Amino acid sequence: AGDPAITEVQPWANQLGEGVDVAPYGMPSKYEAHVRRRDVPWLTADPVSSVNFTPLHELDGVITPNGLCFERHHGGTADIDPAKYRLMINGLVEKELVFTLQDLKRFPRQNRAYFLECAANSGMEWRGAQLNGCQFTHGMIHNVIYTGVSLRTILEQAGVKTNGKWVMPEGADASAMTRSIPIEKALDDCLVAFAMNGEALRPEQGYPVRLVVPGWEGNMWVKWLRRIEVGDMPWHHREETSKYTDLMANGKARRFTWEMDAKSVITNPSPQAPITHGKGHTIITGVAWSGRGTIKEVHVTTDGGRNWHQARIDGPSWDKSMHRFYYEFDWDGSPLLLQSRAVDSTGYVQPTKNELRAVRGENSIYHNNGIQTWHINEKGEAENVEIS
Amino acid sequence: ESYGLGREATPDEVAAWDIDVRPDGLGLPEGSGTVSDGEEIYMERCAVCHGDFGEAVGRWPVLAGGQDTLTSARPVKTIGSYWPYLSTVWDYVHRAMPFGDAQSLSNDETYALTAYLMYLNDLVDEDFELTKENFTEIRLPNEENFYPDDRLESAVWKNRTPCMTNCKPEVKITARAAVIDVTPDDPTAAHPTGEGTETKAETAEPATEAATEVASAPAVDPALVEKGEKVFKKCKACHAVGEGAKHKIGPHLNDVFGRTAGTADGFKKYSKDMVKAGEEGLVWTEETMAAFLAKPKAMIKRTKMAFAGLKKEDDLNAVIAYLKAMPE
Known part of the structure; x- marks a missing residue:
């Protein structure tokens, strides 16, 4: 008598497995085939200019695997031959310069972990609970360790003139992505990165070179970076006027809303990852981040915000990087209203969705960092809901 | 330095x-x-x-x-x-x-x-x-x-001491995502997602899918097909081809050879000129396709295809080889 998984000889204990080099670039176990980025087809006109989402509910720790980092393209993935890669610095500089990829790799390197969150993450939830799964409500984010060169170092080679107040990174792809960035940020912590999590950037993340703009909205992290122009005023290009401006209820719009405010979400349980073990010891886990610093505290409620508990943050607490939290409790099998609430190093407290709507209305698309609620029923199934 | x-x-x-x-x-x-x-x-x-x-x-x-x-x-x-x-x-x-x-x-x-x-x-x-x-x-x-970011002055920014116990009297559910049901189904999901009761609330229409590249075994030059796949990037914004390809702005191009012009099943956006050309007997062959792709408007005057044409004969041959290598 006993568990046949133990008492019977299993095929993997009896037969030889595959040798080395069967997959020279390794793949996840075939039992993990459901762990993948996914899109929402009705969101956009065409997959070439669209977005897919990181499966946050399948991940743990704080680092996002390269193949699961969400994608957002405006003209598809550029296929750039690294031998033909060039980075140009021009505009208000002493010397307009061109670098090859090899040149860039000869500058002193830095390794830094940062989250990249699309400003439109949770944007489909402004008018109410809409998508069932944290992959869709919160999956336009990833957290990666970049290797690259300080943008400051690169700009210093060209010599920024005293009237150089803004920079404009430009992508080499068919959408020629451009954004205006104030010189203070450019000289602070931005990176010109060529590696992620130890390997070359993936094509969909900007191979061979992308800009890293820590804590600021993902659209500014220009992929396939080919040029940085220095100027004395912002360019007001499409992605900072028509898009990535926050329309308020009164019809006026905020612009240059760069920082990503503190935010958190419970990834397990969630609609794609219900509780399947029944009552008893239960682990609630999720992620929290702030574009303005580190996360100091995460609070978790199981009763819809009547009472809150300190969650345990485990793993590295890096500036502008994702944090992992856990809250463990004895589930009695009764329905739950789960929420998490982040507090960052500036003291900012993640607001409720209704607190945000009171200021912002429902039309602003971007920068929705409101508290997410999951309803857990007696069976352990989760649903995206909003509560009073 | x-x-x-x-x-x-x-x-x-x-x-x-x-x-x-x-x-x-x-x-x-x-x-x-x-x-x-x-x-x-x-x-x-x-x-x-x-x-x-x-x-x-x-x-x-x-x-x-x-x-x-x-x-x-x-x-x-x-x-x-x-x-x-x-x-x-x-x-x-x-x-x-x-x-x-x-x-x-x-x-x-x-x-x-x-x-x-x-x-x-x-x-x-x-x-x-x-x-x-x-x-x-x-x-x-x-x-x-338009005005500059003023979040630091807004009500949600002001330093607040978060409440920890007895923060509100009662809690009611005011909205549920399962009622709207716009979450895409996941055939490979480890667990089923919530069942919906109503159709999409958004004005959104389902978008067409990207062409899936499919390797078949045609009697053609694989290098030419590979080149054709690159040339086809010029066409991809409007046309899909490959397994499961659907109509986009233009018709999908599976099985296009042998088809009478203007007759792709279920495609309703043809120009009158294209339909007429089909009625007058235009069938897509390697020759007619090459002529059309070289200068679309010279062949079908008011075609809706917003494309100037492929100037290089190599590109023409390659893209035709690519289309021919696609599934029947």
Whole structure:
């Protein structure tokens, strides 16, 4: 008598497995085939200019695997031959310069972990609970360790003139992505990165070179970076006027809303990852981040915000990087209203969705960092809901 | 610190890449274009996605109208209703449009298209001409309604002490995502997602899927097929091919050879000329396809295919080989 998984000889204990080099670039176990980025087809006109989402509910720790980092393209993935890669610095500089990829790799390197969150993450939830799964409500984010060169170092080679107040990174792809960035940020912590999590950037993340703009909205992290122009005023290009401006209820719009405010979400349980073990010891886990610093505290409620508990943050607490939290409790099998609430190093407290709507209305698309609620029923199934 | 790396950019190199334009006119090249010139270019290159009057086809961006909608529940953000600066239109059209054929418009064509987009937004009359000289005199109506980020002064920013116990008396569920049911189904999900009861609340239409590349075993030159796949990138914005390909702006191209022109099953957006050509006996063969792709409008005068044609015979042969290698 006993568990046949133990008492019977299993095929993997009896037969030889595959040798080395069967997959020279390794793949996840075939039992993990459901762990993948996914899109929402009705969101956009065409997959070439669209977005897919990181499966946050399948991940743990704080680092996002390269193949699961969400994608957002405006003209598809550029296929750039690294031998033909060039980075140009021009505009208000002493010397307009061109670098090859090899040149860039000869500058002193830095390794830094940062989250990249699309400003439109949770944007489909402004008018109410809409998508069932944290992959869709919160999956336009990833957290990666970049290797690259300080943008400051690169700009210093060209010599920024005293009237150089803004920079404009430009992508080499068919959408020629451009954004205006104030010189203070450019000289602070931005990176010109060529590696992620130890390997070359993936094509969909900007191979061979992308800009890293820590804590600021993902659209500014220009992929396939080919040029940085220095100027004395912002360019007001499409992605900072028509898009990535926050329309308020009164019809006026905020612009240059760069920082990503503190935010958190419970990834397990969630609609794609219900509780399947029944009552008893239960682990609630999720992620929290702030574009303005580190996360100091995460609070978790199981009763819809009547009472809150300190969650345990485990793993590295890096500036502008994702944090992992856990809250463990004895589930009695009764329905739950789960929420998490982040507090960052500036003291900012993640607001409720209704607190945000009171200021912002429902039309602003971007920068929705409101508290997410999951309803857990007696069976352990989760649903995206909003509560009073 | 200087590392002695990189080299100076030549003036020609800077000119090739530095094509951006600013609201104060910096970067605008010499040139001009009229509304009527713009209309002609727009109909040929833009209307297929953006609609004859800028009203948009499917989920492609709406370019005109929407005035007085910014405070409504469904704001329509167009050049006329929302965009603050005309330079953004010129810059974006010139660097990134038409979708799938970026940087193919001349400076004069871009001036003309910008003029026509102003006309579609009731900003100028039909006899207007936009030039480098009059460009910066123009103001878009919504310019004054943008203001800098003021989140630090807003109510949600002010330092608050978060409540930890007995924070509210009772809690009710006020909205549920399962009722709306717009979450995509996941056939490979480890666990089923919530069952829905109603159909999509959004105005969204399902988008077409990307062509899946499928390897078959045709009796053709694989290198040529591979090259054709690259050439087909020019076509991908409008046409899908491969397993599961669906109609997009243009019909899917599976099994196109042997098909009578203008008869792809379920495709309703053919031009009258294309349907007529089919009725008169045009069947897609390697020869007729090569002739069409070389100069579409020479063969089908008012075809809706907004594509100038493939100039190189190598590209023509390659893309035909690629299409032929696709599944039957």
